[in-house]
Structure formats: structure tokens, C-alpha cells
Amino acid sequence: MSDGQSRPTNDAQIVVSGLSKQYRNVLAVNNLSFTVEPGRVTGFLGPNGAGKTTTLRMLLNLVTPTAGTATIGGRRYPELAEPLRHVGAVLEASSAHKGRTGINHLRVISAAAGLPRQRADEALALVGLTPAAKRKFKGYSLGMKQRLGIAAAMLGDPRVLILDEPANGLDPEGIRWMRGFLKGLAAEGRTVLVSSHLLSEMQLLADDVVIIAAGQLVRQGPVDQVIGSMAQGVRVRVRTPQAEALTSALAGGPARVQTDEHGALLIAGVDAPTVGRAALGAGVELHELTTERPDLERVFLELTAGKAGIR
């Protein structure tokens, strides 16, 4: 490949380095460093008040960092020559002039940014809103407003997309649409950074996660690796009226037995067939025998335990 054809792969990479934001009484973001790669969806996760929105706003130069830097393709946001062509952002449910139609809302933004007029139609089509193009914004549902916000972010055909809680207020069909849409953008080689509280959705959507708590990095990496790195891996869940007998039958081996708040046994260190055989051998009646794999929610809760968000 000639030099003219190859683009540096980090052209759309986000790099957050030693970033901090001190508000009057709160250190909202505390020496935070992480990277976000092109061609992948990265979930940005943290409990309430962890500093997610503040970080995204610093990336977009809407909040000035107290220390550190946040760059996109090696440049801080104000240094980008054509920001809308480089970065699209949806920070909160889209707001627009209530009496304006969807298409006119997009035309106003694209005109102000010097983008071609047809980009408004293209962006509206991209998010499936063409049938509602001429309806007024005040008649849009929350889901339609979210889509319009995304259409606005896509006007400049940006290589980097940053979204703060995009699934808020969406119905299941809307969430599924959003998942397919964002995965499609990443598959085109774009960088997609999404903050969310919906951990089960994130597990379906994200390739990588960045988890923060109390303004600090807790973990970053591919979702599978982050889940796999937990000390508590696969465990077996058992419900039985003879919990003591089963616990005794497993004693002396590698099994580690705990009881959950509903009285079920959570057994680590052995697999389900081993537990089943031990139960059979001891004549223990089983009402449930399930293998539980760690999911993003469990890992998130374990990693952020004790780092409550409200500060």
C-alpha cells in the first residue's frame, strides 16, 4: 500500500491521559487514563456520579480539565480543523426548536457547519426517520428524538462517535436498532464510545469496556477479558432442602460453598456434574442445579463495590 492510501490506524483513536476535573468540592475525575480504539464499540461504564459525563464533556471541550489531556486522533477537540467531520456527539436527549420539523432541524445544523444540503436527508435516512421528516419536533417520541440526535451527530460523517446514555428512554425495538446501528458504525472502522448504565445491553453491544468509579479507572479491556479476569469465575447454583448434607458431601475437595440471600448454594471450584454426582452419592434431593457464568453486571458490581458513586 502506498503512503497516500494508508491512514494511520490511530487517526480516530481517543487517548485520555492523566485527566482530572476538580469542581468546588468534588474531584469528579481523578487522574484518569484510557484509550479507545477505532473499529470497536467501547462501553464507558461507572456508577452514578463516577465522572462519565464530565469525562465525555472534557473530550468535547465543553468542560476544561484541571489537569491532563483528552485527544482524538492525537489532537485536542479545539485543534480539530473540522470538528463535525471528525467527531459526532450525542450528550443528552436531543433538543430542537419545538415547532421545527426533523429535516429542518438537521438542515439548520448542516448549513451552519458548511455541510452539503443533502447530508440532512442522508442522515435522517440513516436513522430511519425519513417517514417523520416533515413532522414537527414537538410531536416526536423520546425514541425519535434520540434518533434525531444521532442523525445530527452523523451529519459530518464523522470517524468518531461519542454517545452519553443513548439507550435512555428507548423501547426494546429501539434498543435493538441502536445496537445494530452502532455495531455497523464500528464495523466500518469508526470509533464508537458509549456510556451506559444498561449492563446487559453493554454486554451485547460493546467489544471493549472502560470501567470507572469515583473518578478513577477501575478496569479497561475487551469485555471477554474483563469478565474472564474475575477471581470468581463460573459457579454452580444449587437449591436443595438438604443444603447441609450436600455441603458435607463436598467438603474436603476443591469446592467452595456459599449461601446466597435466598438460601441457594453457590458453589465455586467444581462443575455441575461433580456437584450432581456428589448429591446422588449422598442421597441429596436437588431442586435446581445451574451453571452460572460471570456476566458484565456481576463483574461491574464486584469491581465497583464500595466505590459508591454519589459524592
Ligand SMILES: Nc1ncnc2c1ncn2[C@@H]1O[C@H](COP(=O)(O)OP(=O)(O)OP(=O)(O)O)[C@@H](O)[C@H]1O
Ligand atoms: N458542573 C458541576 N459542578 C459541580 N459538580 C459537578 C458538576 N458536574 C458534575 N459534578 C459532580 O461531579 C461528579 C461526577 O459527575 P458526572 O455527571 O460526571 O458523573 P456520571 O458518571 O456521568 O454520573 P451519572 O451516571 O449519574 O450521570 C458528581 O459528584 C457530580 O455531582
